[in-house]
Amino acid sequence: xxxxxxxxxxxxxxxxxxxxxxxxxxxxxxxxxxxxxxxxxxxxxxxxxxxxxxxxxxxxxxxxxxxxxxxxxxxxxxxxxxxxxxxxxxxxxxxxxxxxxxxxxxxxxxxxxxxxxxxxxxxxxxxxxxxxxxxxxxxxxxxxxxxxxxxxxxxxxxxxxxxxxxxxxxxxxxxxxxxxxxxxxxxxxxxxxxxxxxxxxxxxxxxxxxxxxxxxxxxxxxxxxxxxxxxxxxxxxxxxxxxxxxxxxxxxxxxxxxxxxxxxxxxxxxxxxxxxxxxxxxxxxxxxxxxxxxxxxxxxxxxxxxxxxxxxxxxxxxxxxxxxxxxx
Numbered sequence: 001x002x003x004x005x006x007x008x009x010x011x012x013x014x015x016x017x018x019x020x021x022x023x024x025x026x027x028x029x030x031x032x033x034x035x036x037x038x039x040x041x042x043x044x045x046x047x048x049x050x051x052x053x054x055x056x057x058x059x060x061x062x063x064x065x066x067x068x069x070x071x072x073x074x075x076x077x078x079x080x081x082x083x084x085x086x087x088x089x090x091x092x093x094x095x096x097x098x099x100x101x102x103x104x105x106x107x108x109x110x111x112x113x114x115x116x117x118x119x120x121x122x123x124x125x126x127x128x129x130x131x132x133x134x135x136x137x138x139x140x141x142x143x144x145x146x147x148x149x150x151x152x153x154x155x156x157x158x159x160x161x162x163x164x165x166x167x168x169x170x171x172x173x174x175x176x177x178x179x180x181x182x183x184x185x186x187x188x189x190x191x192x193x194x195x196x197x198x199x200x201x202x203x204x205x206x207x208x209x210x211x212x213x214x215x216x217x218x219x220x221x222x223x224x225x226x227x228x229x230x231x232x233x234x235x236x237x238x239x240x241x242x243x244x245x246x247x248x249x250x251x252x253x254x255x256x257x258x259x260x261x262x263x264x265x266x267x268x269x270x271x272x273x274x275x276x277x278x279x280x281x282x283x284x285x286x287x288x289x290x291x292x293x294x295x296x297x298x299x300x301x302x303x304x305x306x307x308x309x310x311x312x313x314x315x316x317x318x319x320x321x322x323x324x325x326x327x328x
Contacts, residue, residue: 001272002148002159002177007184008194009039009165012214015243016184017162018045022254023265024158026116030099032109034161035123036144036174042162043121046112047251055110058125059143062107066143069103070094070150076311083311084300085142086173086292088285089150090313095322096150098157104147115254122147141174148177149288152320155276173291176205176284180275182268184212185229187221192228199232205287208275210234212268235267281319288318 005020007013014037024031035042043053059066067080070087072094077083089095096104109120124141141164153159161178175181183198185191195211202209213225213236225233242257289312292300296308 001155001157001179001276002151002153002161003272004161004163004175004178004181005184006163006175006181006198007165007214008186008191011165011184011186011191011194012237013165013182013184014039014041014045014162016182016212016214016237017160018042019243019257019261020182020265020268021046021119021160022114022116023262023269024160025114025119026254027269028117029156029158031119031158031160032098033112033119033121034144034147034159035121036141037162037164039165040123040125043112043123045246046114046119046121047246048112056121056123057108057110059108059122059147060125062104063143063146065107066104066146070096070146074313076313078306082304082306082308083146084292084295084304084308085145086288086295086300087146087149087308087311088288088292088313088316089318090311090316093150095152095318096147098151098153098159108143145174145177148174152318152322154320155273158272173287173295175201176207176287176291179208179279180272181207181209182212182234183209183232184214185225186215187213187224192225195229195232206283208278210268210271212237212264215239234271235264237261237264282317285317 005013005017021031021033033042043056064080067083070093071077071080071083073092074090075092076090077087096102105120109122111118112121124144144161151159183195185195198209209232211229211232211234213233216222216236216238222236225236240258240261242252245252292312293309300308
């Protein structure tokens, strides 16, 4: 299952994403975690120190390798250089799976040991001074999008992505790449305004969106969120002494997380699992192609000097049982 955590800056989405990852690991689910946020805090939220976080390889720095591997033997893609972030897979493309070893994971993923097991952590890489005025951060997140376009996962496997804050998540087709999107909202007017913006973007593409009310202190906060977001409110989360200790660098065993917050995390997992029944690979592939053609026309053709519409394989549908060619 592909899961996204989105929300405005400071809403607590990274913290909740990290707690959800820990919860899944405690339930023995295999997890690939991706940090696609401009601020790159997921590693720290998972317990890495500054040196360990800084040592994480940047996916953006390995984009040529990623493109060359995913291209595989796809004859519609004339070169790896002609691939853009929205390039869809086709016959001959090399696909990624959650439980495997491949050159992309070897270059871009690192094992993080949690209390209850290991996960694989991938990160786009931080936004540096060299990016200012030169490159758009979306080019870094493009490595995530390209990998998700070529990733096949099953119902008992999880890819959890901590997305960049705000509406940048909707700057391309990346927001359609998920089975479930958890929108973290604070019980404030500003928080609700972000919800309305996300809701409007998601409506036209059938994006499954559930609201997680965070920093809820009293019943009045719950009532406010229920009045403003209605049935989209899935669950609320309150103060956590466990999280406070973690943020102070004094982590306690995850099993000591407050019972009410563990229940909330189980609600998230149940919602994610329930969404599997609505998984539609044909729609997923169709949306992938839609955004690729849109990006090709608006900037991709000019940048690569190629007709990127020719990369679309009209007979190909990404599925769980898609054949994976052996790299040549």
